[in-house]
Amino acid sequence: MKPKSIAIVGAAETTKLGVVPEMSELMLHADAALNAMADAGLGPSDIDGVATAGPWPTDVAHYLGITPSWVDGTMVGGCSFMLHVRHAAAAINEGLCNTVLVTHGESGRSRVGARGFGGGGATSLVGQFEQPYGIMGPTTMFTIPALRYCKEYDVGIEKLANVAVVQREWAHQNPRASLQDLTSLDEVMNARMIAWPFTKPMCCLVTDGGGALILTRADRARDFPQKPTYILGTGESVETPLVSQMEDFTTSRAFRVSGQKAFAESGVSHADVDHLMIYDAFAHLPIYGLEDLGFCERGEGADFIWERNTAPGGKLPVNTNGGGLSYMHSGMYGMYALQEGVRQIRGVAPAQISDVKISVVHGVGGMFGASGTIILGNEAP
Amino acid sequence: MAKGKKFSPVPTPETQHYWDGAKRGELLIQQCDDCSTHYFPPRPFCPNCGSRNVKVKKASGKATLYSYVISHMLRPGQEDPFAIAVVELEEGPRMMTNIVDCPQTPEALLLDMPLEVTFEEWDETITLPKFKPAGGATS
Ligand SMILES: [Zn+2]
Numbered sequence: 116m117k118p119k120s121i122a123i124v125g126a127a128e129t130t131k132l133g134v135v136p137e138m139s140e141l142m143l144h145a146d147a148a149l150n151a152m153a154d155a156g157l158g159p160s161d162i163d164g165v166a167t168a169g170p171w172p173t174d175v176a177h178y179l180g181i182t183p184s185w186v187d188g189t190m191v192g193g194c195s196f197m198l199h200v201r202h203a204a205a206a207i208n209e210g211l212c213n214t215v216l217v218t219h220g221e222s223g224r225s226r227v228g229a230r231g232f233g234g235g236g237a238t239s240l241v242g243q244f245e246q247p248y249g250i251m252g253p254t255t256m257f258t259i260p261a262l263r264y265c266k267e268y269d270v271g272i273e274k275l276a277n278v279a280v281v282q283r284e285w286a287h288q289n290p291r292a293s294l295q296d297l298t299s300l301d302e303v304m305n306a307r308m309i310a311w312p313f314t315k316p317m318c319c320l321v322t323d324g325g326g327a328l329i330l331t332r333a334d335r336a337r338d339f340p341q342k343p344t345y346i347l348g349t350g351e352s353v354e355t356p357l358v359s360q361m362e363d364f365t366t367s368r369a370f371r372v373s374g375q376k377a378f379a380e381s382g383v384s385h386a387d388v389d390h391l392m393i394y395d396a397f398a399h400l401p402i403y404g405l406e407d408l409g410f411c412e413r414g415e416g417a418d419f420i421w422e423r424n425t426a427p428g429g430k431l432p433v434n435t436n437g438g439g440l441s442y443m444h445s446g447m448y449g450m451y452a453l454q455e456g457v458r459q460i461r462g463v464a465p466a467q468i469s470d471v472k473i474s475v476v477h478g479v480g481g482m483f484g485a486s487g488t489i490i491l492g493n494e495a496p
Numbered sequence: 497m498a499k500g501k502k503f504s505p506v507p508t509p510e511t512q513h514y515w516d517g518a519k520r521g522e523l524l525i526q527q528c529d530d531c532s533t534h535y536f537p538p539r540p541f542c543p544n545c546g547s548r549n550v551k552v553k554k555a556s557g558k559a560t561l562y563s564y565v566i567s568h569m570l571r572p573g574q575e576d577p578f579a580i581a582v583v584e585l586e587e588g589p590r591m592m593t594n595i596v597d598c599p600q601t602p603e604a605l606l607l608d609m610p611l612e613v614t615f616e617e618w619d620e621t622i623t624l625p626k627f628k629p630a631g632g633a634t635s
Contacts, residue, residue: 237503237506
């Protein structure tokens, strides 16, 4: 085993996902954390590191009765949990703590004990230079670059819509998915318009739920009840809080930087990857992710999905839980992408791919504003 | 019509000149004296090289349509779907805006179409730069 290897030894989501009005946001964190601790055979006194986004680590540690010697409250949107995994690995290796709990919980739909959505108010750059033009949250911000992509690469809108169709095929195999019924290109194209060219099924769900992970040194990982999931490589970056100021509307700099770091650290080649999760807040994101992570050439991501390479039976299964479009999306979906990566490595996913050795989990935060990439493996590096 | 309070931006010391300019009917951008980069949004240093030797200058007001969505999510004062666009200024920087004097349809809003700046009084303190098709409204 390589020195300084880290493993995920506990992983779980909240007992219920979707509509959970009986739990506050903080309790969703705790419910997922308790499930992850049970998964790892640990109690609160065994945890000495806490990382979370949304509430402060203080809130989560106190609520769960944990006395941490290390905390991380990095908050860069939905991929914050990928960054927590990366930071936790570094902290454990530095001897700052031994066993880290990463939690997520969000009452995105029911809004019970929910914190407000971010944004710096009327004096922030978004408040001054984007908000006055009528943006209404991610559906009217994250979507803006897509049309430029379509023109640059001569991609039809039906190929954006197709992403939602393919991901529903995965959700169809997942009893915990919010939307499980198969859909068609016609249905997606003719659904209620949200922000042309995006119809409702091309935009993420808004649901309640949570998830938690427990990480420790890989040389301890065999002592836990579950098959370890090893961290092979990690990456992170940020670009801009303003979607209008993204360097290039056809590619994400944060995706590229984060992905390259993770692949370089892991030594994994793209051909070795058995399973891929790309945070899909909107239908164009898997296309950008496939290209910016290097699985496809620029401009070829939409056709790669159209040709069913990422669909059930395809050579590179992507978003096998159904994704943010069909499985669940609480607001900060990154945790659920990580959970599906762990399930696929453990071999226990509802739509299990046979013999997954390497899974790449890629997250986005803000509107192409941040990114985190985690490469998972079933064997110690 | 959607209900609620109209949102109004609040300038900071670094952006006050921009909003003052808009009120006078001028679109102000900035340029670095060291590396010549034009940039937006306003800040008192160059995002390309970090130099504080920067100046404010009036943009030509010419732009092209870079990308957009047509929002069906309406804010107070809006009754019909409308485009939220990003335009590329002749000098290079891009900015978010709305396209006015033009049907808010995919057929009328063509990427890379030429645009020119126009100004809309938003409230007592804020005037918003917007853009319209160059050379007058399209039918
Ligand atoms: Zn400069």
